[in-house]
Amino acid sequence: MNTIQPTSDRFDDQVIIPSMKNSILNSQMDLFGGQENLIALEPAMPGVYFDAPEIDLDYDIAIVCMSGGKDSFAALKYLLDRGFPPSKIELWHHLVDGNEGSTLMDWAFIDDYCVKLSKAIGIPLYFSWLKHGFEGEMLKNSSKSHEHIVETPDGLIELPRNGVKVGTRLKFPQQAASLQTRWCSSALKIDVGRRGITSQDRFVGKRVLFITGERREESGNRAKYNQLEPHAGDTLRKSKNPRKPRHIDAWRPVLHLREEEVWQILADWELVPPVPYRLGWNRSSCATCVFNSDRIWATIGEYLPDRLEAISEYERQFGTAISRKGLTVAERAKLVKPIEIDDKEALLQATSKEYTLPIFLPNGEKWKMPAGAFGTESSGAN
Ligand code: SF4
Structure with a gap:
């Protein structure tokens, strides 16, 4: 397979490494003789960067949201390749169908695939989900949304939904970019991830990097995403004296990559x-x-x-x-x-719940580009 040319050099003159901001500022002030040249490097909002493909990885914990798709793998490998210790990483997988028996939406094998992947790479995996999953939320009928369940190092916790209002759905999410009408992404993934953070005191007083695998190339909507910003569970940038101080950054490390670069990462990693x-x-x-x-x-x-x-x-x-x-x-x-x-x-x-194929290429087998690569058939949120 040919090596794909990286595009990272196009960021050289656009991107700063946030926590190196001061040293860059100092050295550039020396070079150009004044602070007025550098104002463009300061983010308009504290901690928010549109482009941040390289950041200082000074974090206590990195949470990688692992869907089991190519972009979440690329995001994990991107982090590992930058020397972040695997011992400080955990994988989080949100169960779209919940864990109560519904099989309406997700691939049958995906949960077991994530378990076997976690074992293969020696990085712990935690599940979290909205009880009764997509189907339970869709069937809400003059009723309240179900509890969130979060797996932690000490076991499962069930989080009540005291604040939610009674409502009715009885229809599929709309094919829209708005998370209000396309409710599945927020109800089954974003909210669950946020509560996974806010419900665990082990993140208090810590610097946490929350990693997801979106890419700008996927849609006009994602093209507008920031690459680094405070996560919704962050408290330090929201208030001066938070009761539970948490520095949580949301980073999208592969946001700038093209599909061929993502496949190259998987091929180099020898991931089936x-x-x-x-x-x-x-x-x-x-x-x-x-x-x-x-x-x-x-x-x-x-x-x-x-x-x-x-x-x-x-x-x-x-x-x-x-x-x-x-x-x-x-x-x-x-x-x-x-x-x-x-x-x-x-x-x-x-069709099988148990994942029985290899995670990494067996010895001597050549990596092959899969049939769906570079396809144009829509399948997945944008
Ligand atoms: S947008 Fe598609 S992939 Fe995402 S949760 Fe909804 S149905 Fe599932």
């Missing part, structure tokens, strides 16, 4: 491409993501028909299709041909 990409998906998010294209629905209908039927059943029940054009997933699946899947091993894995 995750199953969804081997099946032809370009993203590894929920298998039955509301953003799936017609062709992905056709592929699910062809190879995983029960999963298409489960979504169809809810569209019938709600009297509303996921698509804003009003076509149901079953109707959309009939419009186009499915992807032809020739990776039988990956297809077998797609």
